[in-house]
Amino acid sequence: xxxxxxxxxxxxxxxxxxxxxxxxxxxxxxxxxxxxxxxxxxxxxxxxxxxxxxxxxxxxxxxxxxxxxxxxxxxxxxxxxxxxxxxxxxxxxxxxxxxxxxxxxxxxxxxxxxxxxxxxxxxxxxxxxxxxxxxxxxxxxxxxxxxxxxxxxxxxxxxxxxxxxxxxxxxxxx
Numbered sequence: 535x536x537x538x539x540x541x542x543x544x545x546x547x548x549x550x551x552x553x554x555x556x557x558x559x560x561x562x563x564x565x566x567x568x569x570x571x572x573x574x575x576x577x578x579x580x581x582x583x584x585x586x587x588x589x590x591x592x593x594x595x596x597x598x599x600x601x602x603x604x605x606x607x608x609x610x611x612x613x614x615x616x617x618x619x620x621x622x623x624x625x626x627x628x629x630x631x632x633x634x635x636x637x638x639x640x641x642x643x644x645x646x647x648x649x650x651x652x653x654x655x656x657x658x659x660x661x662x663x664x665x666x667x668x669x670x671x672x673x674x675x676x677x678x679x680x681x682x683x684x685x686x687x688x689x690x691x692x693x694x695x696x697x698x699x700x701x702x703x704x705x706x707x708x
Contacts, residue, residue, distance in 0.1 A: 535571035536707065537562060539578055539654050542691070545699060547708040548577060551654065554631045555599070559657040566665045574662050574669040577702060579676045579694050580627060580652040581634065581683055583644035588675050588690060591701050595670045596626035597656040598648060602634065605642045625649045627671060629656030633683055640679035651679060674698045 539558065540550025551561040565571070586592075628648040634640050643651070655671045662669035674694045677686035702708055 535565070535569060535573065536575045536577060536702070537565070537658070538576065543578055543695070545577065545695070547702070551658070554653050555629060555657040556631070558654040559661055562658060562661045563664075566661060566667065571667060574658065574667050575707065576655060576658045576669065576671040577698055578652055578654065578671070578673055579687070579691065579698075580650040580673040581640075581677045581679045581687070582650050582675045583628075583634070583640040583648055583679050585644070586649070586675055588677065588686075589694060589697055590675045591672065591697065592625055592649070592675075593670055593672050594625045594627050594649075594655070595659070597659045597671075598626060598628050599630060599656045600628050600643060600646065600648065601630055602632070602636070602639050602643075605639055627652050627655045627673070629653055633687075634679035635681055635683050637678075637680040643679075650675065672698070672702065674701070 536548040537551045538545050538548040539553050541553050544550050551558045628643055628651045659669055674697050676690040676694045677683045
Protein backbone atom coordinates (compact mmCIF):
# COMPACT_ATOMS: atom_id res chain seq x y z
CA UNK A 535 0.00 0.00 0.00
CA UNK A 536 1.37 3.39 -1.00
CA UNK A 537 0.42 6.29 1.27
CA UNK A 538 1.09 10.01 1.35
CA UNK A 539 0.24 12.93 3.60
CA UNK A 540 -2.44 14.43 1.41
CA UNK A 541 -3.40 18.10 1.38
CA UNK A 542 -1.26 19.69 -1.32
CA UNK A 543 0.90 16.57 -1.28
CA UNK A 544 -1.44 14.00 -2.75
CA UNK A 545 -0.83 11.50 -5.52
CA UNK A 546 -3.50 9.71 -7.56
CA UNK A 547 -1.98 6.29 -6.78
CA UNK A 548 -1.53 6.81 -3.02
CA UNK A 549 -3.92 6.90 -0.09
CA UNK A 550 -3.93 10.13 1.90
CA UNK A 551 -3.27 9.67 5.61
CA UNK A 552 -3.21 13.26 6.85
CA UNK A 553 -0.72 15.96 7.61
CA UNK A 554 1.44 15.83 10.74
CA UNK A 555 2.13 13.05 13.17
CA UNK A 556 -1.29 12.80 14.82
CA UNK A 557 -3.57 12.71 11.75
CA UNK A 558 -1.22 10.35 9.92
CA UNK A 559 -1.04 7.92 12.85
CA UNK A 560 -4.81 7.80 13.33
CA UNK A 561 -5.68 7.50 9.65
CA UNK A 562 -2.94 4.99 8.84
CA UNK A 563 -4.02 2.84 11.80
CA UNK A 564 -7.55 2.81 10.43
CA UNK A 565 -6.26 1.83 6.98
CA UNK A 566 -4.17 -0.99 8.46
CA UNK A 567 -7.18 -2.39 10.29
CA UNK A 568 -9.44 -2.08 7.24
CA UNK A 569 -7.10 -2.96 4.36
CA UNK A 570 -4.57 -5.23 6.12
CA UNK A 571 -1.64 -4.28 3.86
CA UNK A 572 1.43 -6.51 3.66
CA UNK A 573 3.74 -3.53 3.04
CA UNK A 574 3.56 0.25 3.51
CA UNK A 575 5.42 2.69 1.29
CA UNK A 576 5.15 6.32 2.35
CA UNK A 577 6.01 8.90 -0.30
CA UNK A 578 6.55 12.58 0.25
CA UNK A 579 8.82 15.57 0.34
CA UNK A 580 11.54 16.36 2.82
CA UNK A 581 13.75 19.21 3.93
CA UNK A 582 17.49 18.55 4.03
CA UNK A 583 19.39 19.43 7.19
CA UNK A 584 22.90 20.06 5.87
CA UNK A 585 23.96 18.01 2.84
CA UNK A 586 22.31 16.75 -0.31
CA UNK A 587 20.72 18.21 -3.41
CA UNK A 588 17.34 19.73 -4.06
CA UNK A 589 15.20 17.22 -6.02
CA UNK A 590 17.38 14.34 -4.76
CA UNK A 591 15.43 11.12 -4.18
CA UNK A 592 16.26 8.98 -1.17
CA UNK A 593 14.71 6.08 0.69
CA UNK A 594 14.67 5.23 4.36
CA UNK A 595 13.34 2.67 6.81
CA UNK A 596 14.45 4.65 9.86
CA UNK A 597 12.94 7.63 11.66
CA UNK A 598 13.23 9.62 14.86
CA UNK A 599 11.22 12.20 16.71
CA UNK A 600 13.76 14.70 18.03
CA UNK A 601 12.18 18.00 19.01
CA UNK A 602 14.29 21.13 18.62
CA UNK A 603 13.83 21.99 22.29
CA UNK A 604 15.74 18.80 23.13
CA UNK A 605 18.80 20.11 21.28
CA UNK A 606 19.10 22.99 23.74
CA UNK A 607 18.29 20.77 26.73
CA UNK A 608 14.96 22.53 27.26
CA UNK A 609 12.98 19.30 27.23
CA UNK A 610 13.25 15.53 27.32
CA UNK A 611 11.06 12.78 25.96
CA UNK A 612 10.13 9.98 28.38
CA UNK A 613 9.01 7.59 25.60
CA UNK A 614 11.00 5.93 22.81
CA UNK A 615 11.69 8.38 20.00
CA UNK A 616 13.12 6.24 17.24
CA UNK A 617 12.11 3.45 14.89
CA UNK A 618 15.05 1.78 13.18
CA UNK A 619 14.19 -1.07 10.85
CA UNK A 620 17.45 -1.28 8.95
CA UNK A 621 20.64 -0.44 10.84
CA UNK A 622 22.70 -0.99 7.69
CA UNK A 623 20.90 1.94 6.10
CA UNK A 624 22.29 5.12 7.61
CA UNK A 625 19.71 7.55 6.24
CA UNK A 626 17.15 8.42 8.84
CA UNK A 627 14.44 11.00 8.83
CA UNK A 628 13.45 13.20 11.74
CA UNK A 629 9.77 13.97 12.23
CA UNK A 630 7.88 16.47 14.31
CA UNK A 631 4.89 18.72 13.93
CA UNK A 632 7.09 21.61 12.84
CA UNK A 633 9.38 22.62 10.01
CA UNK A 634 12.92 23.57 11.02
CA UNK A 635 13.88 27.06 9.84
CA UNK A 636 16.90 27.60 12.07
CA UNK A 637 20.07 26.56 10.23
CA UNK A 638 22.03 25.97 13.48
CA UNK A 639 19.32 23.60 14.74
CA UNK A 640 19.26 21.82 11.38
CA UNK A 641 23.03 21.31 11.59
CA UNK A 642 22.70 19.95 15.15
CA UNK A 643 20.09 17.46 13.96
CA UNK A 644 22.40 16.46 11.12
CA UNK A 645 25.26 15.92 13.58
CA UNK A 646 22.95 13.57 15.51
CA UNK A 647 22.63 11.53 12.31
CA UNK A 648 19.37 12.80 10.82
CA UNK A 649 19.63 13.48 7.10
CA UNK A 650 16.32 15.25 6.54
CA UNK A 651 12.91 15.92 8.02
CA UNK A 652 9.41 14.91 7.05
CA UNK A 653 6.47 15.57 9.36
CA UNK A 654 4.71 12.22 9.00
CA UNK A 655 7.36 9.53 8.61
CA UNK A 656 7.99 8.75 12.29
CA UNK A 657 4.30 8.10 12.84
CA UNK A 658 4.12 5.96 9.68
CA UNK A 659 6.93 3.72 10.92
CA UNK A 660 5.45 3.63 14.43
CA UNK A 661 2.09 2.44 13.11
CA UNK A 662 3.77 -0.08 10.79
CA UNK A 663 5.77 -1.44 13.72
CA UNK A 664 2.62 -1.76 15.86
CA UNK A 665 0.89 -3.75 13.10
CA UNK A 666 4.08 -5.68 12.24
CA UNK A 667 4.05 -4.46 8.64
CA UNK A 668 7.29 -3.77 6.73
CA UNK A 669 7.53 -0.10 5.77
CA UNK A 670 9.78 2.40 4.10
CA UNK A 671 9.68 5.96 2.89
CA UNK A 672 10.62 7.45 -0.45
CA UNK A 673 11.36 11.15 -0.36
CA UNK A 674 12.31 13.96 -2.67
CA UNK A 675 14.15 16.97 -1.25
CA UNK A 676 12.40 20.29 -1.78
CA UNK A 677 14.44 22.59 0.43
CA UNK A 678 17.13 22.98 3.05
CA UNK A 679 16.03 23.62 6.62
CA UNK A 680 16.86 27.29 6.96
CA UNK A 681 15.18 30.70 7.00
CA UNK A 682 14.02 30.20 3.37
CA UNK A 683 12.63 26.70 3.93
CA UNK A 684 8.98 27.53 3.34
CA UNK A 685 9.55 29.71 0.29
CA UNK A 686 11.88 27.13 -1.27
CA UNK A 687 9.39 24.34 -0.51
CA UNK A 688 6.60 26.26 -2.25
CA UNK A 689 8.80 27.04 -5.25
CA UNK A 690 10.03 23.44 -5.67
CA UNK A 691 7.00 21.45 -4.56
CA UNK A 692 5.25 20.91 -7.89
CA UNK A 693 8.36 19.74 -9.72
CA UNK A 694 9.36 17.59 -6.73
CA UNK A 695 6.02 15.78 -6.86
CA UNK A 696 6.49 15.12 -10.59
CA UNK A 697 9.99 13.75 -9.97
CA UNK A 698 8.68 11.52 -7.19
CA UNK A 699 5.90 10.18 -9.44
CA UNK A 700 8.42 9.37 -12.19
CA UNK A 701 10.67 7.60 -9.66
CA UNK A 702 7.88 5.45 -8.24
CA UNK A 703 6.71 4.58 -11.73
CA UNK A 704 10.27 3.73 -12.90
CA UNK A 705 10.58 1.30 -9.97
CA UNK A 706 7.39 -0.47 -11.06
CA UNK A 707 5.50 0.42 -7.89
CA UNK A 708 2.51 1.81 -9.79
